[in-house]
Amino acid sequence: MEHLLNEWLWQEEYWLPSGIHWQDIELTEGGGRFPLPRDLIYTLPLAFAFIALRYVFERVIAVPFSRYLGVKDRIRVRAPxxxxxxxxxxxxxxxxxxxxxxxxxxxxxxxxxxxxxxxxHRKNQDRPSNTKKFCEASWRFVFYLVAFIAGLGSLINTPWFWKHRECWRNFPRQPVAEAHYWYYMLELAFYLSLLLCVSVDIKRKDFKEQVIHHIATIFLIGFSYCANYVRVGTLVMLVHDSSDFLLESAKMFHYAVWTRTCDSLFVIFALVFLITRLVVFPGWVIHTTLVVSLDFFQPFFGYYFFNSLLLVLQALHIFWAYLILRMVYKFVFLGKVERDERSDAESELDDDEEEEPDENAEECGWTQRKGAINSKLASLANNCVLNNLTQQMNSRLPKAR
Structure with a gap:
């Protein structure tokens, strides 16, 4: 298998600059760890460890915390x-x-x-509760926050964090620090765990797009590691983690119907997103991979392939920025944000509908009255600008990394 991969997939002329061989990377003076494709196999047990840790986290921490914040689940009438x-x-x-x-x-x-x-009634039974959605958002919030803090701590003292020309000096003969190695492995394992759990997570209308997104993210992280684009890859992951945890935290407060807190976090998320995705990412990251790198080597297949993926990612950033700015405009100048009728990403529209009475209404009148009260509580969350943002983003394209 390894011979076939080396012969057909890992051909040197595809992934390395002219005159560089795989052996040259491993035999660089000074020693240290160097990226090898077989390192990626360790992400599989790490992914299962993430799944086990998530199971414990949601039951021991997330559920009690959701009750503390006042997350309420709507009482639904069960179908006979x-x-x-x-x-x-x-x-x-x-x-x-x-x-x-x-x-x-x-x-x-x-x-x-x-x-x-x-x-x-039967369809309402299968809809995820607010507690379940809160637990999923809180798990992602914790990971993205820890990943961002750890990534920033490991990169802030590196030369390429401040001078992006250092990303390509001696490329690809660049040893990988232990912290950056684990940064890559844990990010890749996390997205692999999301892919493995996609059948039990909340199923939205963009279920197929989510699967494609997770597969594409895993492929991109794995490719950049094997081709030793680690210095640039760490910057890309840090840029994305900087806003992801803000989005997940805002979703948590949305499910708890903390509307003001949710809206405040949305404003912060929008500012961070627009700065990191429309200024930092194209002005620093893409510029150094597309222009600065040519001062150190001649273009080859891996150069075109990697930059094409980054440009596609930037196109998605522009699209999402348009949605965010439109939401901000409606929220600031019109005082409210109307729903996008094509989204309904988490099927929340039907949750707000009043159940039509049937001939058995007298038997379950009290239960339905509880449902009506909870429905009114849920309708308060419709004014939360984050819900509209999440629905519009999920209805079109998945978040790409």
Missing amino acids: AVPKLEAFYKQHRRPPSQNECVSLEKQCGLSQRKIQTWFR
């Missing part, structure tokens, strides 16, 4: 047991059409109104 309707729902995962409803009416002996009500 109807085997025919349950079988249809599990097979199609959607309400029946008019013709299908007529067929189910004959099979179950229920009216069309009761069938529609049953499917509405």
Whole structure:
């Protein structure tokens, strides 16, 4: 397998400048750790460790913290047991059409109104609770915050953090410090754990895009490590982590219906995002990979490949910045932010709808009144600008790293 990879995938003329060989990287004077493709295999056990740690974190820390902040879950009316309707729902995962409803009416002996009500209640049962969404956001917040602090601490004293020409001096014969090695391994393992947990995490309408995003992120981090773009790669990860934890923290307060705190965090997130993604990233990172690097080597396939990926990433940044600025404009000048009817990323629109009464309403009147109260509490969160931002971003393109 290793021979085939070396022959077809890791050909030197693809990934290294002219005249450089893989052996030259490992035999550089001074010793030290050098990136090797086989190092990436260690990220798999690390990913499983992240999954176990997340399981403990959510139950021991996130759930009690959500109660402390006042996160409330809406009480939903459970659909009664109807085997025919349950079988249809599990097979199609959607309400029946008019013709299908007529067929189910004959099979179950229920009216069309009761069938529609049953499917509405059954769909609500599968929606994730605010507590679950809070736990997922808090886990990502903790990782992004720790990654940003650790990454900044490991890079602030490096020469390439202040002078980006140092990213290419002696490239690719650049040893990797132990801290930067673990920075790469842990980031890659984290995204691998997200990919492994995608089937049990909250399923949004951009489920397929999320899977593609995680795979693309894993590929980009792995490629930059194997080709020893580690110095530039650490800068790219640091730039993205600087705003990611702010977004996740704002989502946490959104689920807790702390509207003012959520809006304040959104403003901070927007400022950091616009500065890091529209100024720092293109002005420093892309400039050094696209222009400054040519002072040290002639263009080769890896140069074009890596810069193409960074330019695509920058295009996504511009698109998301447009969405953020539009949200800020509506929030500041119009006083509110209207929903994007195409998003509904977490299917929250239906949560705010009042359940239509059926013939069994008297039996569960108190339960429905509780649901109505919680629905009003949930409607307060609709004014939170973060919810609209999250929905608009998730409805179009996944966040790329």
